[in-house]
Structures are given as C-alpha cells and as structure tokens.
Amino acid sequence: MRRRDFFAALGGGILVLLVDDSDAQEAGGGARRGTNEPAPTALSAWLHIGETGLVTVYTGKVEVGQNARTALTQAAAEELRAPVESIRMVMGDTDLTPFDMGTFGSMTTPRMNPQIRKAAATAREMLLDLAAEKWSVDRKSLTISDGRVSAGSHSAGFGELTSGQKLTRTIPGSASLTPAKDWKVSGKSVPKVNGREIVTGAHKYAYDVHRPEMQYGKVLYPPSYGATLVSLDGSAAEKMPGVKVVRDGDFAGVTAPDPMAAEKALAALKAEWKQLTAETDSKAVYDYFRRTAQNAPAASALTPVSYTIAYIAHVPLEPRAAVAEWNAGKLTVWTGTQRPFGVRSELSTHFGIAEDQVHVIMPDTGSGYGGKHTGDAALEAARLAKAVGKPVKRNWTREEEMTWAYFRPGGVIDVAAKLNPDGTIAEWEFHNYNSGPSGLSSPYSVATKREQHHPSKTPLRQSSYRGLAATANHFARECYMDELAHSVKMDPLEFRLKNAQDERLRAVIQAAANKFGWQNRTKAAGRGFGIAAGFEKGGYVATCAEVSITNGVVKVVRAAISFECGAIVNPQHLSNQVEGALAMGIGGALFEQIQFGNNQILNARLSQYRVPRFNDMPKIDCVLVDRPDLPSAGAGETPIVGIAPAIGNAIFDATGKRIRSMPMAPKGLQNS
Amino acid sequence: MATVLERVTELDVNGARRRLDADPERTLLSVLRDDLDLTGAKFGCGEGQCAACTVLIDGVPTRSCLTKVGSLSGKKIVTIEGLSPAGELHPVQQAFLDADALQCGWCTPGMILGAVGLLRKTPHPTEAEIVGGMNGHICRCGTYPRIVAAIQAAAAKGGRI
Numbered sequence: 001m002r003r004r005d006f007f008a009a010l011g012g013g014i015l016v017l018l019v020d021d022s023d024a025q026e027a028g029g030g031a032r033r034g035t036n037e038p039a040p041t042a043l044s045a046w047l048h049i050g051e052t053g054l055v056t057v058y059t060g061k062v063e064v065g066q067n068a069r070t071a072l073t074q075a076a077a078e079e080l081r082a083p084v085e086s087i088r089m090v091m092g093d094t095d096l097t098p099f100d101m102g103t104f105g106s107m108t109t110p111r112m113n114p115q116i117r118k119a120a121a122t123a124r125e126m127l128l129d130l131a132a133e134k135w136s137v138d139r140k141s142l143t144i145s146d147g148r149v150s151a152g153s154h155s156a157g158f159g160e161l162t163s164g165q166k167l168t169r170t171i172p173g174s175a176s177l178t179p180a181k182d183w184k185v186s187g188k189s190v191p192k193v194n195g196r197e198i199v200t201g202a203h204k205y206a207y208d209v210h211r212p213e214m215q216y217g218k219v220l221y222p223p224s225y226g227a228t229l230v231s232l233d234g235s236a237a238e239k240m241p242g243v244k245v246v247r248d249g250d251f252a253g254v255t256a257p258d259p260m261a262a263e264k265a266l267a268a269l270k271a272e273w274k275q276l277t278a279e280t281d282s283k284a285v286y287d288y289f290r291r292t293a294q295n296a297p298a299a300s301a302l303t304p305v306s307y308t309i310a311y312i313a314h315v316p317l318e319p320r321a322a323v324a325e326w327n328a329g330k331l332t333v334w335t336g337t338q339r340p341f342g343v344r345s346e347l348s349t350h351f352g353i354a355e356d357q358v359h360v361i362m363p364d365t366g367s368g369y370g371g372k373h374t375g376d377a378a379l380e381a382a383r384l385a386k387a388v389g390k391p392v393k394r395n396w397t398r399e400e401e402m403t404w405a406y407f408r409p410g411g412v413i414d415v416a417a418k419l420n421p422d423g424t425i426a427e428w429e430f431h432n433y434n435s436g437p438s439g440l441s442s443p444y445s446v447a448t449k450r451e452q453h454h455p456s457k458t459p460l461r462q463s464s465y466r467g468l469a470a471t472a473n474h475f476a477r478e479c480y481m482d483e484l485a486h487s488v489k490m491d492p493l494e495f496r497l498k499n500a501q502d503e504r505l506r507a508v509i510q511a512a513a514n515k516f517g518w519q520n521r522t523k524a525a526g527r528g529f530g531i532a533a534g535f536e537k538g539g540y541v542a543t544c545a546e547v548s549i550t551n552g553v554v555k556v557v558r559a560a561i562s563f564e565c566g567a568i569v570n571p572q573h574l575s576n577q578v579e580g581a582l583a584m585g586i587g588g589a590l591f592e593q594i595q596f597g598n599n600q601i602l603n604a605r606l607s608q609y610r611v612p613r614f615n616d617m618p619k620i621d622c623v624l625v626d627r628p629d630l631p632s633a634g635a636g637e638t639p640i641v642g643i644a645p646a647i648g649n650a651i652f653d654a655t656g657k658r659i660r661s662m663p664m665a666p667k668g669l670q671n672s
Numbered sequence: 673m674a675t676v677l678e679r680v681t682e683l684d685v686n687g688a689r690r691r692l693d694a695d696p697e698r699t700l701l702s703v704l705r706d707d708l709d710l711t712g713a714k715f716g717c718g719e720g721q722c723a724a725c726t727v728l729i730d731g732v733p734t735r736s737c738l739t740k741v742g743s744l745s746g747k748k749i750v751t752i753e754g755l756s757p758a759g760e761l762h763p764v765q766q767a768f769l770d771a772d773a774l775q776c777g778w779c780t781p782g783m784i785l786g787a788v789g790l791l792r793k794t795p796h797p798t799e800a801e802i803v804g805g806m807n808g809h810i811c812r813c814g815t816y817p818r819i820v821a822a823i824q825a826a827a828a829k830g831g832r833i
Contacts, residue, residue, distance in 0.1 A: 064776060065776025065777065065813050066775065067775070191769060191772070192769075192772065195769045195774065195777075196761070196769065198774060198777035198780050199752075199761065199765040199768050199769055199774070199777075199780055199781075199784060200712075200752065200753070200755075200756075200761070200765065201710075201711070201712020201713075201751065201752035201753045201781045202712075202753075203777065204711065205711075205778065207711075207714070207715065208705070208711035210706075210709060210711075216706075258695075258698070258702070258706060258707075259698075259702050259706060260695060260697070260698050260699075260702065315812055316776075316778075316812060317714070317716050317722065317776070317778040317810060317812040318714065318716075318776070318778040319715070319716075364777075365776065366777070366778030367775070367778060367812055367813060369812075395715070397718055398716065398717040398718060398719075572772050573772070576772050576775060576818065577775075579814065579815075579817060579818075580775060580813045580814035580815055581814070582814070583814025583815075583816060583817075584812070584813075584814045605717070605719060605721075606716075606717040606719065606721035606722055606810070607719055607721050611810060611812065612814065612816075613807050613809075613810060613816075614803045614809070614816045614819075614820070615803050615804075615807050617814075617816045617817055619817075620817055
C-alpha cells in the first residue's frame with residue numbers, strides 16, 4: 001500500500017512508519033532469491049491506530065505454524081501497553097504490508113520483533129502527546145496501561161485520543177525499547193491468537209480458498225525429471241464437459257468445473273515425451289557428490305571417516321496450493337508461501353507485468369519447514385487462469401508435493417581430528433560435500449581447524465529445510481565427537497565439556513545432562529544413551545536420548561533437550577517449537593529418505609515415505625534456558641540439530657555399532 | 673448389465689439436509705470442501721495415511737478422502753464445523769487450545785474428530801490406548817505429546833464428549 005492511500009483505506013488515526021535499520025535482510029543461505037527481486041525498501045513495518053481504537057500492525061512476515069502471529073502481537077501489545085485482543089496483525093499481503101524478503105532463517109524474532117516493538121513504542125509516545133495536549137496536563141503525569149491513557153480524573157481509550165487525527169510519523173529503527181526484564185506481555189505464554197479459528201475449522205488456508213466461477217486446474221508433469229514434451233493430443237479431454245486444455249510450450253494442463261473432472265481430463269491427455277538418461281540414483285549419489293565437487297580439499301595427514309545424509313522431503317501437511325484470478329490485467333493470487341514478495345516477483349517476471357499489478361495474499365499456512373519458498377503452484381494457477389479467463393485453483397496432491405517441490409540436500413561429510421593426550425582437540429578437519437555450510441563451524445575450541453563446504457552437482461532440486469545443513473553437519477560432528485571420546489576412553493559428556501569453552505554452550509549441555517540424569521544412567525541390555533550439542537542461528541541446543549533396540553528396531557524411549565535463544569518471547573510456544581523440532585528430527589534420523597532412480601522419485605507417497613507418528617515419540621523433557629540479558633533469537637530451526645547424533649551415539653552405546661548414515665535404521669538396524 | 677449410478681442429490685451434514693448434485697464416485701472430502709464449502713476437513717495424502725480428512729460418519733471417525741459420496745445414503749455426517757453449536761467449543765476443542773496442541777493446525781480438525789471418536793468408545797483411555805487409537809493421524813509439526821495431553825485432559829474432565 002502506498003503511504004497516501006493509508007488514511008483513505010483505514011480512516012483517520014495515527015500511523016507509524018518504521019525505517020528498516022538493518023543493512024540488508026539476510027537471505028539465510030541457499031539459493032533463495034530470484035535474480036530480479038528488488039532491494040529491500042526503506043520501510044520494514046507499519047502500525048495504525050484507528051479512530052475506533054483498533055490497532056493494526058502490518059508486516060511482510062508470514063505465519064506457518066511457528067506462532068509468529070502471536071509473538072509479534074505480543075511485541076506490539078507490550079510496547080503499546082494494550083490488551084493482546086485489541087491488536088490485529090496483517091501479514092504477508094503484498095498490497096497491504098511492507099516488502100519483506102521472506103520468513104526463513106529464524107529471522108522473525110531477532111529482526112521483525114524489535115521492529116514492531118519500535119513502531120508500537122513510538123505510537124505509545126504519540127498517544128501520550130495527544131493526551132497531554134487534549135487535557136492540557138504535564139506529560140509526566142500521564143500513565144498508559146491496558147489500552148487506556150490516564151491522568152488524574154482524565155482517562156481515554158486509544159480511539160478517543162486518535163479520533164479526528166491524521167498523524168503520520170516516520171521513525172528510525174533506533175527508538176528505545178522496554179528491556180526484557182520489564183516485559184509484561186512478551187515473555188509470557190499468550191495463547192495462539194487465532195487458535196479458535198483453527199480448532200473450529202473456520203480458518204481458510206490457501207488450499208481452502210474458493211472464488212466465484214472458480215475452475216480446478218491440473219498440470220501435465222513429465223514422467224521423469226528433465227523430459228521434454230514432443231507431442232500432445234488433447235482432443236479427448238477437450239470433448240469432456242466444461243474442460244479446457246491449455247498448452248504453452250512445455251507447459252500443459254487442464255481446467256474443469258470439479259476436481260474429479262480435472263483428474264479425468266488430465267488422464268485423457270495423450271503425451272509423448274523425450275526423456276533423459278539419469279546421471280545417478282539414490283544409492284550412487286554419495287560418490288556422485290565427491291566426483292562433481294567444485295573445489296576438492298587439499299591433501300591432509302589425517303585419515304577421515306565419512307558420514308552420509310540422504311535427501312529428504314519436507315512433507316508440509318498442507319501441500320502447495322494456489323488460487324489465481326485475473327481482473328482487468330491485474331493478477332491476484334492466494335497461496336501458501338514463506339516468500340509472498342518473492343512469489344510476486346516470480347509472477348511479474350513470468351507475465352511481464354509490473355509488480356504492482358500482482359497481488360499475493362498469504363493466508364496462515366499449513367506449515368513450510370523451509371519447503372515453501374517458491375511460487376510453483378501460484379505460477380501454474382496464474383498461467384491456467386489467464387488461459388481460460390476464469391479463477392483457477394491449483395492444489396497439489398501429495399505425490400506432486402513430494403516430486404515437484406524441492407528437497408533437503410543429501411550430502412557426504414568427511415571428518416578427521418587429532419587429539420592431545422589430555423583429550424583436547426589439536427586438529428580438526430571437516431569437509432561437507434553438497435549439503436551446505438550452515439552449522440559447518442565447530443562450536444568447540446580447537447587449536448587448528450579446516451572446515452569447508454564443497455558444492456556439488458545435485459541430481460534433485462534442492463533448497464532450504466528447517467535448520468538447513470546444520471542438521472547434517474551436527475550429525476557428523478557430534479557423532480564423531482563421540483567416536484573421539486571413546487577413542488580416549490572418556491565419558492561423552494566429560495569430553496564435550498573438556499572441549500567446550502563457550503559458556504552458553506556449556507550451560508545447555510549441563511542443563512540437558514542434568515534433566516536427563518546422564519550421570520546416573522544405568523546400562524541395560526538393548527538400551528543405550530547418547531548426547532549431542534550444538535549452536536546455530538543464535539540458538540544453543542543440547543539433546544540427550546535413550547534408545548531401546550528390540551530385534552533391530554530402534555525406538556527412542558526418552559529424550560531431554562535444552563535450548564537457549566536469549567530472552568524468551570513466549571515460553572509455551574517456544575517449548576512447542578523445541579519439542580516439535582525434536583519430533584521432526586527423529587524422522588530424518590531414523591527412517592526418512594527419498595529414493596530415486598531413472599530421474600524419478602520412487603517413494604512419493606505417505607504409504608511409501610515414513611514420517612514420525614504418535615508411537616515414534618519418546619517421553620520428552622524440555623528445558624528452556626532464559627537469558628533476559630540477551631536479545632531474542634529465533635527458535636524454529638536449531639532445536640532439530642541435536643536429536644540425530646544423540647540417537648546415533650545411543651545406538652553405539654547399546655550395540656557397539658557406529659552408524660554413519662542418515663537415516664540410521666530405515667528398515668531396522670540389521671538391514672541398514 | 674452395468675448399473676447406472678444415480679447422482680447424489682442430498683447429504684445429511686451437521687444435522688442439516690444439504691442439497692447438491694454430485695457424481696457418486698467423487699470423494700466425500702471433495703464434496704464437503706468443493707461443493708458445500710466445509711473446508712475444515714483437510715486433504716493431506718489422498719490415500720488414508722494421514723487422517724487430516726477425518727469426519728464422523730454415524731459417530732465413527734472415517735477417512736473422507738477414501739469415502740465415495742455415493743455410499744452415504746441415510747448416514748449422518750459430522751464435520752469439525754458441526755462438532756459444537758456455533759459460538760461454543762466442544763470440550764476436546766477447548767482441551768487442544770489449553771494444551772497448545774497445535775502449530776500450523778492443518779491436522780487439527782481431523783485430530784479433534786479422531787479424538788472425539790476415541791473418547792466416545794473409550795472414555796478413559798490409557799496413554800497407550802491414545803497412542804494406538806490416534807496413530808493413524810499425522811501431525812507434521814510434531815505436537816504429538818501435547819495432543820496426548822489434550823486428550824487425557826478432556827477425558828479427565830469427564831462430561832459428554
């Protein structure tokens with residue numbers, strides 16, 4: 001929205017525009033930006049208080065289940081001294097909110113939370129100015145709480161004060177904020193602000209959007225990656241009632257009045273494809289990574305061991321979805337994405353129209369985990385809608401989601417070290433092929449270290465996933481730390497503390513170990529205990545796990561996880577994220593893996609690709625370490641990194657067998 | 673001789689007779705979502721693996737993605753939208769909110785209806801019975817322990833589920 005449109009659209013009141021004080025919003029790793037995206041604009045958030053007293057906060061961040069909506073509402077409520085219920089958060093709407101690079105990299109809490117607090121703090125000061133003027137009283141005599149300003153016998157709600165006003169203030173990002181130790185709303189377990197809409201089924205996700213005259217679209221995908229369309233006969237499909245066939249180069253699809261008719265029409269298309277020969281498959285891919293690596297490491301005197309990490313899928317339970325509608329040359333798209341402005345850019349580029357002719361609306365979405373950065377479904381819906389002249393819904397199936405989205409990269413990691421006689425690490429060498437640089441650097445103190453990421457060719461489309469490569473790098477590093485501990489016959493906890501100088505790292509290790517009862521653990525047949533720790537994206541984590549192994553079946557029976565990310569913004573939602581990350585991590589640790597061959601995904605269904613379920617859950621003890629003296633960091637990603645190595649180390653403890661591949665027990669231990 | 677299946681013109685949904693005109697081979701999930709705008713039942717996999725599409729049919733939790741709409745003559749369907757009277761929360765809905773037993777919420781309507789079915793059959797389930805009864809439901813955000821706690825809390829309150 002343009003500034004001058006604000007009061008026209010919203011009525012009078014006061015408006016605070018916040019200038020972004022960061023040099024640039026971080027992309028957070030991976031190939032996440034389109035080449036033609038605009039640089040971040042100067043404004044990062046705005047806040048309006050209407051003449052009815054309703055507070056509306058506008059941010060380009062989005063809600064995908066991580067509870068950003070609630071945490072940011074708390075931030076505004078905190079600084080405004082207003083009830084949570086009086087605040088409405090408008091998120092991820094490209095016509096209404098300021099530009100935002102996207103919701104990823106755990107950046108909402110460290111970046112957007114303070115921005116919104118600054119905007120709210122400024123609005124609070126404006127309200128106090130208005131009250132002082134209205135009542136002709138000394139500003140120092142005013143108090144503000146629970147959405148009201150008072151002085152002696154005077155008292156007024158925000159709406160009463162803003163009535164008749166059209167005040168705008170643009171503030172720098174440096175406005176002062178309430179310190180965490182004085183928080184009254186932030187730092188508390190405010191319930192999910194739109195929880196009621198979700199438990200009643202009222203919330204409309206992108207998958208649920210319906211428009212008048214809307215058609216259902218299907219896209220004809222190639223039988224294998226890279227195949228090109230040689231010929232297409234759509235005559236049978238075109239004879240079906242209400243069906244339209246769309247062809248534009250290699251892009252082909254159908255629309256129909258109901259989803260089953262669309263499926264039947266798609267099946268009636270007769271296509272001939274030219275397919276490519278595959279360069280590798282899911283078994284040979286680890287050699288392929290080494291073979292195609294861009295910068296081979298220099299020779300080393302140390303002998304490394306190798307860890308491997310399989311490609312895995314995000315499996316957001318709401319698959320990608322979009323509804324597109326063209327109106328007088330302007331395109332409106334409802335879609336679930338972590339980057340609504342990135343999707344706007346993709347669409348404007350594809351159709352050769354200005355960005356202000358594309359409106360992307362992002363309803364709170366059925367999860368992403370880093371898997372919804374691109375606008376694939378939005379582009380398909382928009383192409384079909386343009387061709388047939390009606391709104392088109394393009395909801396992906398599970399198979400489409402698990403084939404045509406992108407994956408967490410597979411990788412190979414070579415690690416080697418040399419210890420001093422006292423168990424400290426003298427040399428450390430760590431080479432990651434393909435999976436990525438996040439979490440590459442060891443948080444332990446090492447005299448000499450060489451840590452490198454070697455990009456490789458990838459046979460599959462790969463990009464972000466919760467925690468990025470930090471999961472792979474922590475798996476290799478923390479399992480290898482266990483190998484080193486055993487090589488000098490030290491307790492794995494003692495070995496870590498011996499090499500950890502960072503006080504925050506030591507604190508989470510000790511917190512998890514204490515909660516778990518590491519020192520008092522008792523060995524039993526078929527049982528094992530493991531510990532792992534790490535640091536990434538401003539958060540410190542330590543995880544302990546106990547496994548039981550029966551006939552080769554690995555079950556995580558108990559886990560303790562401690563997490564520290566500075567000042568806690570919402571304890572309930574933080575522990576939910578930490579536990580959820582651990583639960584998700586069990587899948588990649590033990591059984592999730594994408595199988596592929598002949599340029600095809602071989603297990604693109606939930607009946608073929610196992611994700612964690614109720615009976616995979618251990619008893620989880622979660623310890624949140626609060627540091628009100630430190631800025632808040634994000635929490636949606638880093639808690640995932642510790643569980644896989646903790647399980648691997650526990651399996652070794654139970655069996656004496658070191659498993660250096662994720663997943664570690666896809667079909668039980670014997671066959672892994 | 674092949675039987676010509678008749679169009680489905682009426683369903684009993686949430687206590688009301690709903691008029692429609694649908695091919696009997698279509699799934700109940702699609703008809704609820706696309707014809708009746710009852711989008712609380714969610715698509716997650718289309719093969720009965722995730723249970724996000726769960727609705728109650730004659731009181732029994734059922735995967736609507738595998739249920740042909742032609743098979744529902746005379747049956748009573750309850751979706752999340754009809755679980756409690758407008759403006760009120762069912763005890764299981766309230767228990768999910770109290771336990772913060774959701775993140776993105778895509779699985780939540782199916783989870784709640786699955787839990788209602790479980791509690792009607794087994795009013796005081798053990799933890800193992802909850803895990804066993806709910807294991808067909810996937811929560812990709814991993815809120816499983818909180819869902820177990822929510823079901824336990826709803827059971828402990830007693831009352832009519």
